[in-house]
Amino acid sequence: MPARFVTAGSTPPLPPRLVDLGVAHVPLLSALHGACFEAGWRPQTFLDLMQAGGVFGFLALDWRERPLGFALCRITVGEGEILTLGVLREARQRGVGKLLLSGVCARLAVLGGHVLFLEVAESNKPATSLYASFGFQQVGKRKDYYAHLDGSREAALVMRRDLLG
Numbered sequence: 001m002p003a004r005f006v007t008a009g010s011t012p013p014l015p016p017r018l019v020d021l022g023v024a025h026v027p028l029l030s031a032l033h034g035a036c037f038e039a040g041w042r043p044q045t046f047l048d049l050m051q052a053g054g055v056f057g058f059l060a061l062d063w064r065e066r067p068l069g070f071a072l073c074r075i076t077v078g079e080g081e082i083l084t085l086g087v088l089r090e091a092r093q094r095g096v097g098k099l100l101l102s103g104v105c106a107r108l109a110v111l112g113g114h115v116l117f118l119e120v121a122e123s124n125k126p127a128t129s130l131y132a133s134f135g136f137q138q139v140g141k142r143k144d145y146y147a148h149l150d151g152s153r154e155a156a157l158v159m160r161r162d163l164l165g
């Protein structure tokens with residue numbers, strides 16, 4: 001289902017759209033990441049990633065150009081990896097996550113990618129459901145991969161989706 005946003009009044013609702021991420025988005029990206037995750041990444045982390053080869057991503061914007069979410073991906077010899085993906089709390093469950101994933105898959109295909117991998121915390125039901133609904137399958141599990149702020153650790157599920165065929 002396409003991402004949908006209902007607006008008040010008589011203005012016709014326009015669907016969210018994706019724009020390519022560039023280094024100018026780094027401060028915004030870091031702020032969005034901090035709003036979506038327990039431990040946000042510093043701007044320098046995003047800058048380093050985005051200046052490395054094969055890294056691309058998207059920002060999802062609403063009809064008023066307000067940011068809703070982001071996805072960052074890396075492609076290495078035909079294999080894509082989602083580095084991070086998040087949607088602001090108030091914009092969730094309206095198809096923005098799926099829109100971002102669609103954008104990542106379409107761009108990867110253009111770049112010659114044939115498979116997409118990601119890691120997700122085992123207990124992250126919204127994300128594992130999103131990825132399963134998008135055709136990802138679990139292909140591995142990394143014990144104690146994530147460290148939570150309270151000191152506990154959690155496994156990462158490794159998921160994969162083929163892009164060809």
Ligand SMILES: CC(C)(COP(=O)(O)OP(=O)(O)OC[C@H]1O[C@@H](n2cnc3c(N)ncnc32)[C@H](O)[C@@H]1OP(=O)(O)O)[C@@H](O)C(=O)NCCC(=O)NCCS
Pocket residue numbers: 036037085086087088091092093094095096097098099119120121124125126127129130131133
């Ligand atoms: C995971 C996340 C990106 C989903 O974004 P979203 O915009 O809400 O996702 P969508 O609206 O596109 O949902 C697509 C599918 O995901 C699943 N899903 C999304 N939120 C869900 C929830 N809270 N519970 C169960 N399933 C959920 C559903 O299958 C849904 O399909 P449906 O609407 O047809 O039922 C968002 O919850 C988020 O940013 N979480 C915090 C950051 C994070 O965990 N990122 C992923 C790290 S790997």
